[in-house]
Amino acid sequence: MSEYYGPPTAYTSPSILSLAEGLEATLGISYPTSLTNGQYLEYGSERAYPEIPMYYPPISVASLPKEVIDNILKFDIIWQCLPTLKACALVCSAWLPLVRELLFETLVVTDGHPTNNFKAFELLLEKSPGVCYCIRALSLRPDRLLESRTGKTLNSTTLREMLAYLPRLTALEINGLRLDGGEGNLSVLPPHSCLEELKITNMHSWMNSGKDMLDIFSVFSHVQTLRLERLGQLKGAIIFEDHGACFTPDMISSIKIPRSLTTSCIYMASISQPHFYLEVLKQAHSLDTLEAVTVECDDAQLLPGITSDLGSFLTDSGTNVLELNISLVNCWRYRQPIYIETDCARIYGELVPAIKYMPSLHMFTLSLLAQHNPEVTARPTLDVWSIMISMLSALPPTTQIINLVLEVEKYDETFQDRHLPWLSPHFNWTRLQVALDRFPYLEAVRFISSAVAGAIALNNSEWDLEGRKITYYLPELAERGILRFGMI
Secondary structure (H helix, E strand, O other), rough: OOOOOOOOOOOOOOHHHHHHHHHHHHHHHOOOOOOHHHHHHHOOOOOOOOOOOOOOOOOOOOHHHHHHHOOOOOOEEEEEEEEHHHHHHHHHHHHHHHHHHHHHHHEEEEOOOOOOOOHHHHHHHOHHHHHHOOOOOEEEEEOOOHHHHHOOEEHHHHHOOOOOOOOOOOOEEOOEEOOOOOOOOOHHHEEEEEEEEEEEEEEOOOOHHHHHHHHHHOOEOEEEEEEEEOOOOOOOOOOOOHHHHOOOOOOOOEEOHHHHOOOHHHOOOOOOOOOOHHHHHHOOOOOOOOOEEEEEEOOHHHHHHHHHHHHHHHHOOOOOOOOOEEEOOOOOHOHHHHHHHHHHHHHHHHHHHHHHOOOOOOOOEEEEOOOOOHHOOOOOOOOOHHHHHHHHHHHOOOOOOEEEEEEEEEOOOOOOOOOHHHHOOOOOHHHHHHHHHHOOOOOOEEEEEOOOOOOOOOOOHHHHHHHHHHHHOHHHHHOOOOOOEEEO
């Protein structure tokens, strides 16, 4: 190939037209019509999808240009313009199935004014069944930041028809969009097949956003992992009885409660009502088993509602939770130790009663922002670590894996400040040993340090030293060979 085609960057798409011409020259493919002729690619043109005869000679993947394999096939493609969508359909029909599948496995379709790419994408799927079979992951989003804040409209009928063309779809992301209802409510349409992951993010405070989210849920008969992230306060009346089919016992096997954004105030103008994802949890009481529940909160204002509702859900629903992850990191207020101690005490008071009702718990992860500055480490007592040990003491004896993740910052490069916070002289290792002795099936206790941006990571020799210290403090666990150390 005479020209180098580099990887696409964010919100740009590779030149499919140029790529098609390069493939034509390299592979000996001759198209009956020119892909560069605008009249054939013009929106609304009757020749937008000319027929391509399938008489091309057999071609091996090894004969493809290295530039194509290295810089096109391994990257997601973001479709932004109608000519790109249509030219893509032409090129796709001329490629080998394996190459085609690699290129179209994951797609990000963006839309904005004045284009209507969502409808064009639906038409592409209708005209190109080979493309439909390749797509495994699909993301729908607006193409401008302004539109992501104001809410780009997605016709619900268009969404349902898109999904009907994608028999192998396993992951769907709907980012910053709102439904306009189309010709009917999505909840009354036949459900789509199962999804491995459904992610809804950047749903904002526009009218009926809560109903929009439930309508999206109702399209699917089973979702293995539900991810709700970056949600503002959702408006509109939410009547769960109208969407009862969404919450069947086998629909959702993993729920991820999102972290809220403290740096994006536009999404969090008011937090006077419980967030919608907590309402989802309350309505999922018919679930028998959840593989994982993850709470990630970096806005301390949301903590009371999250811990209270999550605790009530776990206590009242009788749902088996196999993996529970609690994360309080990246919150500015935790730079002052009094706040993290207060919030940890709140977590302990509201979650420990619920933890006692999880007889099948397999893994527990607690992630905290480490108290690392001199004013904190010099204190005679560290209530955070006492609360952490108390929480471990409340775990059911079935627990097999315990992860203690501390996000740390280093303020200088002196070795005195380069120790992990759990090695403070005030840490009660005897009490921790007693707490861990309660677990007869314990397979691993992981001490993990997560260095934030700008932090000075520990080198291997320093980690060896820290590991030896922890081994010294927990000799019985060390003899069992279940202590683990690391950085993430």
